[in-house]
Amino acid sequence: MQKTTFFILSIILLLGCTEDRNIENNDVVIDPTSVLIHYWNFNTITGTQTLVNPDVTLLPLSGASISYPGSGAGYMDTFTPGYDSNLQNTEDAGSGLRARNPSDTRNLVMAVPTTGYKTIVVQFATAATSSGAQTQNYSYTVDGTNYSNEGLNTTTFNSTIDPIASLVSLDFTSITGVNNNPNFKIKISFTGSNASGTSGNNRFDNVTVKGIPVSTTPLYLLHYWNFNNLATGTLTNVNADISLLSTSTATIKYTGTGAGYMDQYTPGSALNLQNSDVAGLGLRFRNPSDTRNVIITAPTTGYKNVVMKFATARSSASGASIQNYSYSLDGVNFLTTGLATTTFNPNIDPSYDVITLDFSAIIGANNNPNFVVKINFGGTEASGISGNNRIDNVTFQANHI
Template identity: 45%
Template sequence: MRHFYCSLIIALSLITACTSDRDIAEPTVITNPEAVLVHYWNFNALPSGTLMEALPDMSLLPGQASISYEGDGTGYMDDFAPGYTTNARNSDIDGAGLRARNPSDTRYLLISVPTTGFKKAVVKFATARSGSGATQQSYTYTTDGVNFTATNLETNSYSAPEDPVNDLVTLDFSGISETDNNPNFKIKIAFGGTNASGATGNNRFDNLTLEAEPLTAGVAPSALQYNNNNSFTVNTEITPLHPTVTGSVISYTISPALPDGLSIDNETGIISGTPASESPATTYTVTASNAFGNTTTTLSITVNPMPVAALIHYWNFNALPTGTLTTVNSDVSLTTSAGTITYPGTGAGYMDQVTPGSLINVQNGAVEGLGLRVRNPSNTRNLDIKASTVGYTNIVIRFATERTGSGATEQQYSYSIDGVNFITTSLPITTYSPAAEPNFELVAIDLTGIAGVLNNPNFIFRINFSGATASGASGNNRFDNITIHGNNL
């Protein structure tokens, strides 16, 4: 028998000795069976570096809760790892936590935790400090967003243990009616005691929660649905996806993260945006929540590559005749009417061929052959490229260009969607200074965001000429391999 008791004592001693020093004694937990989790920070997704703000990882009041580190001095917030499992929810790991660095006596953590629609709030968090961190935390709250008090707050200060030991702090506001249904409710954590003014050291926080009781009884949302199979195209704005749901919803979340460029509105559940990269068919789970529960649904999203653009019009100029040119038809056109280039205006300027051309932007295996020469004086004329875009969208114009030493030093770009009036609205570039020969350069003008350009029989792209030499009697600008690409409607 004596041997049995000795063995039992040894076993208990071993169990006690093996307990992690990151564990804490079981605290007195305030439990309200009617309460729900309103705000929750697990801090596991904090970015590295200095933090100006930490937003909750979960909130029933989207866009309203936050943590900041107010005051002055060199103290700042950042993340630390590993965090703690104390007060973690949803089986969250101890990934990371929030660190408030010294000097902390001139700063304070400001925790905005509105309770709109809720009452009897209880706030909990795990906390610790580094060896040179502030030894005292002081807690106050505000109900008007301005004036802070500790009135009726049973726990208004705490001495955090030294990491890796951490403790659970519980701030019980359930008996303070002014904190009920309050959009201005905030908590301040100030730092003092030994070390708070030091240049090193910090206090640490993890798994901060606010639980509260809904003001009115209700039911969880249900029957959440989206259009299930959704196929989108890179760089093309999607038609927003609207959910249908039965009952009221406070917030929507989605997992995994949507493709780059797409987002979900946490309040309405609408998915919108312009996908920036390809993504294979992926199943996403959307959760709609209110204070009484949640409902989920799935939907599939695929982001396809941009279709290969069609060469709608192309001028390689290799078949230009000699002499003065009045109209230059496109060498390739997919539309019913060919594209045309003219040089209207007044004065002695004119168009003719030039050799050699350029291989820049060459299409269909064409040789550099000839190019188009637009002669001075050019400041009284304009080069008009008339090109129907009927049946096409996402229009992009490209061409190779250069000038002679006495040619116009600036090209000015505009366009017309009615064949009469010319504008520069939404053009990505409106002017360009071509290099002097022999240096052809590529100019690309993306018109995909201009709705009036697509599917338009009257589209004209205009190039005007300016600069000190544009009015001269000699000199010219040169063009080759003018292309207009687009996608089929």
Template identity: 30%
Template sequence: MKKNYFILAFLMIAVVFSSCVKDEPAPQPEPPPPPPPGEPVLVHYWHFNNLPDIAFTEPIESDFSQFGLTASMDYPGTGEGYWDIRTHRPADPVSNFNLRMGQGPDQGAVLRLRNPANTREFLITAPSTGYENLVVTFAATRTENGAKEQEFYFSANGGSDWTKVGEAYYIPSLPEGEGYLEKVIDLTEYAQLNDNANTMFRILFVGEGSDNTSGNNRIDNFSIDGVPLASGDPAKLAISSVNDGNPVFANEPFSLLIYSLDADNSPAAVTTNVTVNLSLESGTGNLGGTLSGVIASGENSVMITGITYDAAGTGIKIKAEAQGLTAAISDAFDVALITYNLQLSANMPDAGTLTGDGEYAEGEEVTIAATANEGFI
């Protein structure tokens, strides 16, 4: 009698995380020390390197904004135009101009604003509260069929009125070897943009090619710099972000960014070294790892890395304390278990059934069984 053997084969074991991005996010660098009075600092920045590879339907938040500020981009309008990203490749590169916040060359992605673009506008909502003498910097290019010119505008009243800055400027063609335009727009003469919660910018796509049904313009490394207004004495702490907005997993290190603020909630440099201690404010697990850090004299922030939490849960809060400053409590965040998605497959699909596939937490024991059909052993 011929014997058939049921052979169990594992064809795929994949790790599935709670969210997927096209690249691992770059580690957040230590915040730079405050500059000398009157020197500009980075206020908002978009590098576009951690965005999903989809057509966007919602505004894009900045990759970095100063404490207490939020900024976003949008591409509203009518028609078939839309926006997405284009990842780097040697024949179709990103720009290496205006790399900030530790971003490396020849990697990541650019923002792609697709035609027809003459019925849309590229909007940047970027409050300048606490800053003056703004400068906008970015790289721009296009495909052969993309709009050949752009116009830059600002609004000091949330978009009710717009002021055009200079004349329309030519956008080079990347496929034709013209590279990227390295655009710097000095807005220091426009006092109405200083310390203004309603500051906005707008780019219009004009001229030949803007009404084409194919083609696109591309924007990369968009930054807004400004000079900080004078702050008061440090009065309290504030926790700016937990793990730079990335998921936190049980028993895996994560980070907190902590600022010293004055009474008006503006970042304020300390005059002596200030030790910040962390403790668990709410949660059923245990906080461990690195639980203290130092805001150095002359600086206004510290990034504490290597913090751990040993259990999955929701509503976790961490408290930051320092002598002489009002304590801060983080926003509630969740801690997840690392899970693995186990998929089973047999080299003879008709030979029987397999059981044991599914999603499992890290460290969990898994029982896998194979049941042979009649005629197989």
């Protein structure tokens, strides 16, 4: 009897001394074909926050964000260390996001568009401080305005106390209105006697949104540039690293006049990497860039429903602040007709975004040996003598005809 009691006490003491322990509470099975649509790891932000964009997203212009609207003195800021639970892409537990009290007059709102995806599961690591709100309540909207918890597997959760974090899984797989929805949002409200307090907070880390692409037709990696084998010095022509057609016909050039040129940079970006590649090198387009164009020749012979993606950023405030996108069906004349994304304001390295140019509704892009994409640069910075724009991990995916 004494040995048994000693053993039990030893286990209690051992568990009580464990710091930063993450306890997972995940009974939701995620379809293995799901992909990571949005991901917040919060590792690159510090201080007070009003709107937090995802660290990784497949829908960069969709408005995905986390905010804390309402009234009162509550606000969002960061905490450290973050949690290990639900980490993606072999990342470290850096920092996390906390919603400070008073929290009963505010809601944490996750805008998580699912355009092009279905069978959605949202997960995040969470905990509270000892004086933080005891209960989190979950609801969602499919129209961006009206919230409900109908059909939701988990509608409320009593937070564990930091550093013990739990994994909350919100399963929307049976709620069809969430699928392929640009207006999908999740709301977290806070209750319990502590929620009205002037101290304490609830903490969140490693927020993921996963789903299955709506299209069931297999996508092939038609062309891919990872730039990891680029030569040093000025480059005039960069062939694709991988192509289902010919790496010599899939090319990137920086045509025009003036002193601008393209060369390699390091380190590259990990966004949109394929085939378990590493973030090695990337390609940069140096100013002055307003007199040049990036010409990406990408034949689609034998393929249809073409989607192009790439990671991009600018070097600093002196890099061109505007990228403009267009395409050509004859290799000569360029247009933007039918293209949902025609311009983008790149962030400053190392804050990369993944740009998606969807040509699937443009019939002329199918089965076209003359298909070309053009990027040109704007903003007052584009005429400067320093600064550059950077791209990495350029992919063209398509269905076989």
